[in-house]
Amino acid sequence: MTGARALLSGDAVRERCARILEAVRAGRSRWFEVEPARLDDAAMRVAEVTRRRYPTLAVPYHSRWRHFEAGGVDRVAALEREAGEALADPAQRARARIDLALVSVLLDAGAGSAWRYADRASGAVLSRSEGLGVASLHAFAAGLFSSDPRHRLRVDAEGLARLDVDRLARAFQVGSDNPLVGIEGRVALLRRLGRALDAYPEVFGTPGRPGGLFDTLSAGGVREIEAGSILTVLLETLGEIWPQGARIDGVAVGDAWRHPAAGGAGVTAGWVPFHKLSQWLTYSLLEPFESAGVAIRGLDALTGLAEYRNGGLLVDTGAIVPRDASSFADSSMRGHTT
Numbered sequence: 001m002t003g004a005r006a007l008l009s010g011d012a013v014r015e016r017c018a019r020i021l022e023a024v025r026a027g028r029s030r031w032f033e034v035e036p037a038r039l040d041d042a043a044m045r046v047a048e049v050t051r052r053r054y055p056t057l058a059v060p061y062h063s064r065w066r067h068f069e070a071g072g073v074d075r076v077a078a079l080e081r082e083a084g085e086a087l088a089d090p091a092q093r094a095r096a097r098i099d100l101a102l103v104s105v106l107l108d109a110g111a112g113s114a115w116r117y118a119d120r121a122s123g124a125v126l127s128r129s130e131g132l133g134v135a136s137l138h139a140f141a142a143g144l145f146s147s148d149p150r151h152r153l154r155v156d157a158e159g160l161a162r163l164d165v166d167r168l169a170r171a172f173q174v175g176s177d178n179p180l181v182g183i184e185g186r187v188a189l190l191r192r193l194g195r196a197l198d199a200y201p202e203v204f205g206t207p208g209r210p211g212g213l214f215d216t217l218s219a220g221g222v223r224e225i226e227a228g229s230i231l232t233v234l235l236e237t238l239g240e241i242w243p244q245g246a247r248i249d250g251v252a253v254g255d256a257w258r259h260p261a262a263g264g265a266g267v268t269a270g271w272v273p274f275h276k277l278s279q280w281l282t283y284s285l286l287e288p289f290e291s292a293g294v295a296i297r298g299l300d301a302l303t304g305l306a307e308y309r310n311g312g313l314l315v316d317t318g319a320i321v322p323r324d325a326s327s328f329a330d331s332s333m334r335g336h337t338t
Contacts, residue, residue: 023261067133095211097288112181160194228301
């Protein structure tokens with residue numbers, strides 16, 4: 001890719017972030033220092049937690065599917081058993097899983113400290129990402145995002161266009177005593193997603209649905225795809241949905257930001273991308289493809305996510321050190337990495 005589109009990849013994240021790291025190591029940062037020797041401590045902590053939680057080293061993807069399993073309940077399996085013949089075909093099941101994962105990831109913004117979701121099926125009361133994940137799963141099962149009552153387990157452009165705040169609020173049990181932060185913004189985001197699905201019929205099919213990605217990327221009986229290909233398609237087709245995403249030379253590049261040490265040339269000079277949400281969405285789409293027998297290759301094309309737990313791990317282990325020791329005195333990053 002050339003021009004602004006050169007930022008639409010995991011490789012671009014690594015390249016530009018590496019340049020910033022070089023600048024910090026050279027002492028050109030006003031805010032941070034890096035202690036490379038402490039990276040071993042961070043790696044050791046990750047290894048210890050991983051071996052404790054996954055003794056066989058069968059580590060699941062960092063994806064939305066973990067939230068659907070909150071409390072050890074396999075809600076997706078129960079949904080698919082109930083669906084019966086409607087999702088008996090592996091390809092149809094993969095399309096439905098892609099539909100579910102995409103809308104659920106987009107609904108996963110901060111919920112606020114007061115909101116709770118009562119999962120009547122399990123009796124659990126959930127909050128934050130787990131609550132949002134389970135709430136979106138039940139909303140999907142009820143057909144909230146489909147335009148066709150005969151095909152409830154679907155997300156399509158027309159269904160998203162019909163979505164309004166009241167319907168989403170009811171599905172998420174929102175009320176005066178159970179407020180959900182930013183519900184209007186969530187509805188607006190899903191409506192923009194609907195327009196994007198319509199705008200790329202060659203990718204999402206007709207009617208436009210996220211599950212069309214399965215047919216596009218596995219066309220011709222392909223049984224193996226690159227993880228980076230999923231990310232690239234998402235970045236190229238969904239860039240317009242982000243309300244505050246960056247635009248460079250008329251191209252929506254999403255989660256990209258200016259930094260004087262980012263380097264580069266041409267229109268992308270001085271820009272560093274992260275694609276945090278798009279990469280988490282990509283991780284969340286791997287299992288739907290694999291469930292239909294399509295192998296995923298090239299996972300290293302993706303990167304770790306630029307989020308506070310990963311940053312907090314590096315701060316807590318001393319790999320990243322603030323020049324002003326008081327900078328993180330009240331930081332929300334601390335206490336979230338163990």
